[in-house]
Amino acid sequence: MKATVITIGDELLIGQIVNTNAAWIGEELTRLGISVTRMVTVSDDSHEIQQAVERAVQESRVVVTTGGLGPTHDDITSQAVALVFDVELELDESIMSIIRDRFESRGFSLPESNTSQAMIPAGFESIVNLAGTAPALLKSYDHVEGQGLLAVLPGVPHEMKKFMRDNVLPRFTQMEGAQSIQQKTLLTVGIGESHLHELLEGVESSLNEGLSLAYLPSLASLRLRLTSVSDDEDAGRSRLEELEKWIRDRADKWIYGEGDDSLEGVLGRMLRDRGMSLAIAESCTGGGIANRITNVPGASEYFVGGVITYSNEVKKDLLGVLAETLDKFGSVSRQTASEMAQGVRNRFGADIGMSVTGILGPGGGSKEKPVGTVWLGISSQKSTSAVKLRLGKDRIRNKERASTAALNLIRTTILK
Amino acid sequence: MKATVITIGDELLIGQIVNTNAAWIGEELTRLGISVTRMVTVSDDSHEIQQAVERAVQESRVVVTTGGLGPTHDDITSQAVALVFDVELELDESIMSIIRDRFESRGFSLPESNTSQAMIPAGFESIVNLAGTAPALLKSYDHVEGQGLLAVLPGVPHEMKKFMRDNVLPRFTQMEGAQSIQQKTLLTVGIGESHLHELLEGVESSLNEGLSLAYLPSLASLRLRLTSVSDDEDAGRSRLEELEKWIRDRADKWIYGEGDDSLEGVLGRMLRDRGMSLAIAESCTGGGIANRITNVPGASEYFVGGVITYSNEVKKDLLGVLAETLDKFGSVSRQTASEMAQGVRNRFGADIGMSVTGILGPGGGSKEKPVGTVWLGISSQKSTSAVKLRLGKDRIRNKERASTAALNLIRTTILK
Structure with missing residues (x-):
């Protein structure tokens, strides 16, 4: 089955927002074995929308549109798809009463601009929007390869996704020839x-x-x-x-x-399940690892804290790295990484201490230690060790890669 | 002047990547007063590309395509646009010699698949790709509203942007009727x-x-x-x-x-120009502020380091926050934020100490201190103070908003 995705909105054409709706719909349809052959973005213009939908229902058995619905768009899409199927707009009493109830329950009277949302093309199926106001519209049509289905959805991402998951995708899977x-x-x-x-x-x-x-x-x-x-x-x-x-x-x-697991989320569950605590000493990643760990709700149950040591003085003062170690091996070395990991574990009284020290660029490299050289240290009650990474030259990418490697090193250490 | 943007690639249709190219091009064309009326995404299929380009050059005086060029795509776009203008592909000697030189200078011989990149449609102008291998192609054409210009660009974002900035956008501004x-x-x-x-x-x-x-x-x-x-x-x-x-x-x-300034970049310049140093104590933002500061190359010139204090013990031990303060006012309070800021400034010997402590959610709120309550503390040689933020309920958004507010508080403190 072929599909066309039509996204509607001037804000997409002027590049004010990136079209994440199209990508999300493309991914979901692909999961169902439906082949998206074209994506089109048009402006909030009735004629443009009508043209795009006309062509799409000729070419594809599956058509999804998003946007151009709702009070600020004058429901231009409803009007356009009514023209495609040559039908009139009719008042949908069930949608109307739901919209009215919702306003009245908040003590407001219904603004005129919202009544237009209950006007839907004759012969279309409407679905109430539980997350917003504009309903979704569904319409079966004849296609040379079998029955086709058009879904007209609002453009607000979470409303669109809810309609897709609850109403639209299940319908696509029931279509004749769907697997x-x-x-x-x-x-x-x-x-x-x-x-x-x-x-x-x-x-x-x-x-x-x-x-x-x-x-x-x-x-x-x-x-x-x-x-x-x-x-x-x-x-x-x-x-x-x-x-x-x-x-x-x-x-x-x-x-x-x-599926949607994140490495920091998985690591968090592992630490919580084992009742273990974690502390981190970051030099080059500058808070990037702690930032990811603390993006997880409830991280305070296992994450004690950390130190960002952008200077050698701090490495000595707060983490107890020996001046001798820094002099002899340098701050980017197996020895310094190990002492930092052990130091932060002791200082914070954590079960696991993790450290990162390296040169992420663009400056600061040397022949012996080029940009991209990173040491990860890890210390537990059992042992303390360090591993070396050789990353690239891009600072931001290096931060991300070093952070992921560090989180994974904690994960594998726990599993040992 | 109207424009059509055509993005080519199966990875866009299956939602594997989000179409940031289209948004970027839309924004750039809009800046030039060119009105993007349609965006189309098609697969790496010669017939689909040909159809899309044919329609676009009829409708618009400005057409930009990205993708479907380069060794892994069999230069399918070159073939498709050659068909649109009914011309043959010809070997472009200047492109060929540059590609050959580049391979030979690295000690490689030229792979067969790369020679096809020097085959360009007759009558097209080619521009060497300094950042990759696939050249850009330009073609003037007649349009009912005046001369039109088609730009065929590679899909790799940084290559596409370089061509747009250096070669394509300047040409659009020179077109007849352009303002x-x-x-x-x-x-x-x-x-x-x-x-x-x-x-x-x-x-x-x-x-x-x-x-x-x-x-x-x-x-x-x-x-x-x-x-x-x-x-x-x-x-x-x-x-x-x-x-x-x-x-x-x-x-x-x-x-x-x-323009493209970032708050952390501006702040960095201000600190460096004044020879000032900064240290940060983060509780709820968990490294998010330090992470942004250290995204800026050369941050080590002014950023000394920081502490992530996810427990009260650490606030006392490392920052010298008084047990009495924590008992009496709690960890999320003006007093604790102030002591943290002063503590981290002293501990790291920095000119400015910044602190954040708050409840970012989803859990941890109370009636007196609901989720979204955040205190920012700031300490300099002159004074120490704290301000309160009232944020929302979303943890990740709250981290971002608190980080921005903190960076701005440092900025305004320096300017005072």
Whole structure:
């Protein structure tokens, strides 16, 4: 099944906002095995919208529009799609009464501009917006390849997503010719794409028909997306589970989570479950690691705190790094990283102490220690050690990569 | 002048990446007074690209495409645009020799897949890619409203932007009927949109023809975009300067920078120019402020370091906050914030000490101190004080807003 996504709004055309709606819808439709062949962005102009929708319902069995609905848009999209199907706008009494009730329950009378939202094209199905005011509109249509479905949604991202999840995506999966799609995403860290390919060598031959595996790399981690397309939901699911087991048998130590998990969130759960506490000494990452850890709600249950040591004086004074160590090995060294990790653990009375010291650029490199040289130190009751990273030349990317490596080092240390 | 933006790539249609190229191009064209009427995303398919470009050159005098160029795409876009103008691909010797030299200078021989990048449609102008391999292609064409210009650019964002800035945008401004556009963006912080509107009341009547002022709010700051459209460049520029002076006379204390300045970058310059040093004690923001400060290259010249105090013990031990203060007023209070700021300044021997303590949510609020209650403390040689913020309920947004407010408090303290 082919799909067209139409996003409506001048704010998209002038680049005031980035079109995250289109990407999100593209991802969700792709998950369902629906092939998005075109995305179009047009202005809040009735004629432009009408043209785009006319072409889309000719080309695709699935059409999603977002935007151009609601009180500030004069419901221009409703008018445009009514013209496409050559129908009039009619007052939808159930939508009207809900909008009226909502205003009256807050002690307001209904503004004139909001009544237009209850005017929907004749023959369209309307769905009440629980998160906002503009309803969603659905319309079946005939297409040369079978029945088609047009979904007209508001542009506010959380309203659009709610309609898609609750109402629209389930309808697409019920369409004639739609297949059952199961997906699972495994999140890996600390392993490169080529190394993972090697570990999973032979996966292609173990992939039965309808199974597929995609490698989705990002800056410091790699997602594995497993997909099973099948006419039979149960069979599809059990094949997906087999594939997951096959992968985990070979690469489980690199897999830190699934789906929407974040590395800092997974690490937080591990620390909380074990009743362990963590303290961090950051030099080059300058708070980047602590910032990610404290993005997780409830981080105070396991994160005690940290020190940002942008000078050697602070490394000595607050963390007890020896002047001798700094003189002999320098601040970017195995020895300094180890002493920082041990120092912050002692100072904060934490179970685990983590440290980072390095040269992230653009300046500060030397022949022996070029930009991108980073040492991570880790200290627990059992032992203290350090590992070296060789990163690139871009400061911001290096901060991100060093932070991810540090979080993963804590994770693997806990698992040991 | 109307424009169409065509972005090419399966990764956009499946939602693997968000289409930031389209937004960036939309913003740049809008700055030049060019009206983007449609954006289209199509797959890496020659026929789809050809169709989209054919329609675009009929509709618009300005057409920009990105993507579908380069070794992994088989230069499908070059082939497609050649078909649009019914011309053959020809070897461009100058591009070929540059590609060959580049490979040979690294000791490699030229891979076969890279030679195709020197094949360009006959009658097109090619521009060497200094940041990558795929060249940019330009083609003038006849349009009912005057001469049109098609720009075919690679999809890698930094390559595309370099071509746009250096080669393409200057050409658009030279087109017949194009007007001279001058723009300036003033960056404000610490003032809400409605308050700024009040301060600038009457600006509309002082706006001569061709001048406009746009308010662009973001999470914790507000950009003011001044635009002057004129047939005469000098006259346009001087009117823009007048408008800027008018605004600065009324709102200068809220303006921290211009254009692409960041608050942390501006603050860094201020500290460096004055030879001042800074230390930070973060509780609720958990490293978020230090992270922003250390994103700026050379931050070690003025940023000494900081402490992340996620527990009261650490506030006492490392910063010298009195147990009595914590008992009597609590950790989220004017008194604790002040003692933290003074403590971190003393401890790190810095000229300025900054502190943040608060409840960012989702948990931890009470009736007296609801989620969103934050105290910022600041200490210099002259004085120590604290101010209260009332933020919202979203943890991540609160971290961002508190960080911006803290950076701005340091800025205004230095200026006093």
